[in-house]
Amino acid sequence: MQNNHEEDVTSQIELELLLEAIFRQYGYDFRNYSRAHVKRRLYNRLRQHELASFSQLQHAILYDVTVFHEVLRDLSINVTEMFRDPAFYASLRAEVIPILKTYPYIKIWHAGCATGEEVYSFAILLMEEGLYERSQIYATDFNTDVLETAQKGIYPTSRMKEYTLNYQAAGGKESFSKYYTARYDAALFDPELKKNIVFAEHNLVTDSVFSEVNLIICRNVLIYFNRSLQNKVMELFAESLIKGGFLGLGTKENIMFSPVESLFKVLDAEQKIYQKKFV
Amino acid sequence: MNYHAIVIGSSAGGLQALKTIISGLSPHFKIPIIICQHRSPYSDSFMVQFLNELTPLLVKEADEKELITERHIYLAPPNFHLLVEEDFSLSLTVEEKVNFARPSIDVLFETAAEAYQHHLIGVILTGANHDGAKGMMYIQKKGGLTIAQNPATAEVPIMPQTAISSGCIDYVVNLEEIAELLNKLCKT
Numbered sequence: 001m002q003n004n005h006e007e008d009v010t011s012q013i014e015l016e017l018l019l020e021a022i023f024r025q026y027g028y029d030f031r032n033y034s035r036a037h038v039k040r041r042l043y044n045r046l047r048q049h050e051l052a053s054f055s056q057l058q059h060a061i062l063y064d065v066t067v068f069h070e071v072l073r074d075l076s077i078n079v080t081e082m083f084r085d086p087a088f089y090a091s092l093r094a095e096v097i098p099i100l101k102t103y104p105y106i107k108i109w110h111a112g113c114a115t116g117e118e119v120y121s122f123a124i125l126l127m128e129e130g131l132y133e134r135s136q137i138y139a140t141d142f143n144t145d146v147l148e149t150a151q152k153g154i155y156p157t158s159r160m161k162e163y164t165l166n167y168q169a170a171g172g173k174e175s176f177s178k179y180y181t182a183r184y185d186a187a188l189f190d191p192e193l194k195k196n197i198v199f200a201e202h203n204l205v206t207d208s209v210f211s212e213v214n215l216i217i218c219r220n221v222l223i224y225f226n227r228s229l230q231n232k233v234m235e236l237f238a239e240s241l242i243k244g245g246f247l248g249l250g251t252k253e254n255i256m257f258s259p260v261e262s263l264f265k266v267l268d269a270e271q272k273i274y275q276k277k278f279v
Numbered sequence: 280m281n282y283h284a285i286v287i288g289s290s291a292g293g294l295q296a297l298k299t300i301i302s303g304l305s306p307h308f309k310i311p312i313i314i315c316q317h318r319s320p321y322s323d324s325f326m327v328q329f330l331n332e333l334t335p336l337l338v339k340e341a342d343e344k345e346l347i348t349e350r351h352i353y354l355a356p357p358n359f360h361l362l363v364e365e366d367f368s369l370s371l372t373v374e375e376k377v378n379f380a381r382p383s384i385d386v387l388f389e390t391a392a393e394a395y396q397h398h399l400i401g402v403i404l405t406g407a408n409h410d411g412a413k414g415m416m417y418i419q420k421k422g423g424l425t426i427a428q429n430p431a432t433a434e435v436p437i438m439p440q441t442a443i444s445s446g447c448i449d450y451v452v453n454l455e456e457i458a459e460l461l462n463k464l465c466k467t
C-alpha cells in the first residue's frame with residue numbers, strides 16, 4: 001500500500017495528465033487555473049461518478065462527451081448576481097459613465113459573463129444614463145450552456161428582492177420591477193435590454209484580442225487563474241482597449257504587479273476600476 | 280519544526296473566541312495562521328482591525344495569490360472561499376456556498392490539508408452549523424493535528440460538537456487554553 005505522500009504524487013501526475021487530455025481532445029485549457037480549485041471540483045466529480053482516481057475520470061472524459069460537459073460545467077464559474085457589489089456600479093456611474101458620454105459610439109466587452117446577470121445590470125445602467133442606444137455590448141464566456149441562459153434573460157423571481165436592494169445601493173434611478181415581468185417563479189427581463197447585446201463564445205485562455213473597446217468588465221474570473229495566466233489575460237485586455245479605455249475587475253483582483261500595470265492609471269482603487277493611459 | 284501552518288474555523292460567537300486565542304499567542308509566535316470566520320457578505324474591515332490590535336503579529340484579510348508568510352494571520356474575505364495552493368499561496372473563489380457558507384471552513388481546511396499534509400494544525404471553534412467537520416476529518420487523514428474547542432466553553436457548541444462526534448479530534452480544549460497549547464506545539 002502506498003503512503004500518503006506517494007499517493008499524492010501519483011494523484012498530482014494523474015491530474016496533470018487529465019488537464020492535458022481535456023486540452024488535447026476538446027481544446028479547453030485549464031492547465032493554468034489555480035490548482036486547488038480545479039482539484040476540489042474534480043474530486044467532487046469523482047465522488048459523484050464513484051470513480052477511484054483522476055485516471056479513471058480521464059478515461060470517462062475522453063470516451064464520453066457528456067462526462068466532459070459535466071466537467072466543463074464544474075470548472076466554469078457560474079455563480080453571479082445582479083448588481084453584485086453595488087459600490088462597483090455606483091463608481092462606474094460616477095467615474096466612468098460621464099467620460100463614456102463624450103464618445104459618439106461605445107463598445108463594451110463583458111468577459112466571462114457567465115449566466116448574464118451582470119450584463120443585464122450594466123445594460124440597465126446604460127439605459128438610465130441615456131447611453132444604451134449608442135452602445136454595443138459583447139458578452140462572452142467559454143461555456144455555451146451558460147451563454148444560452150444569459151441570452152434568455154430569465155432569472156428566479158425568488159432573487160428579485162435581493163437584486164432590488166443591490167440595484168438601489170448601486171444608485172438605481174427607477175423602480176427595479178419595471179425591468180422585468182414576473183410569472184410564477186420566473187422573471188423575464190425586458191427584451192429591450194438585450195437589443196444591443198451580442199452573446200458570443202470566447203475563451204480568455206486560448207482566444208486572441210477581441211476588438212477595440214471602450215470598457216472591459218471582467219469580474220471574479222482572474223482569481224481562478226495562476227499568476228502567469230493572469231498576466232497573459234491582462235495583456236490581452238490592455239491590447240483590446242482603446243487609449244483612455246476603462247477596465248473594471250472584481251473587488252479582489254487588481255493589475256498591480258502585472259506587466260501592464262504601468263499602462264494604466266487607477267481610477268478607483270477599492271472598486272478596482274482602471275483607465276488605460278493615452279500615452 | 281513539525282507544524283508549518285494553523286487553520287482555524289469559527290462561526291457564531293467566533294469573534295470573542297478568536298480574540299481570546301489571538302491575544303494569548305506568544306509575541307514570538309511564528310507559524311502562519313489562516314482563519315475562516317463566517318460573516319456577512321457585506322461586512323467591512325472592522326474584524327481585521329479589531330484582531331490586529333490584539334497582537335504584534337500582522338492580522339490581514341487574505342489577498343489572492345498572496346504567499347503565506349510567517350508571523351501573519353490571514354482572514355478569509357467576506358463572500359469568497361479561501362483556498363490554499365500547493366505552492367503555499369492563497370487563492371479565492373466565488374463558487375457556490377458550501378454548508379450554506381462562503382467562506383466555507385471545509386474548503387479552507389481540505390485545501391490546506393492537501394498543501395501542508397501532516398504539517399498542519401486544524402482548530403474548530405464555536406458555531407451553529409456543521410461546517411468544518413469534514414475538513415477536520417481530512418486534516419486528520421493527512422496526518423495533521425486536530426483541536427476542537429470544548430463545546431462547554433463555546434458560545435454555540437454545535438460546530439465543535441459535530442467535529443468531535445465524527446471522531447477525528449486529537450485534543451478537546453477549553454477556549455482559554457487553546458492559545459497556550461498552540462504556543463507549546465509551535466515553540467521554535
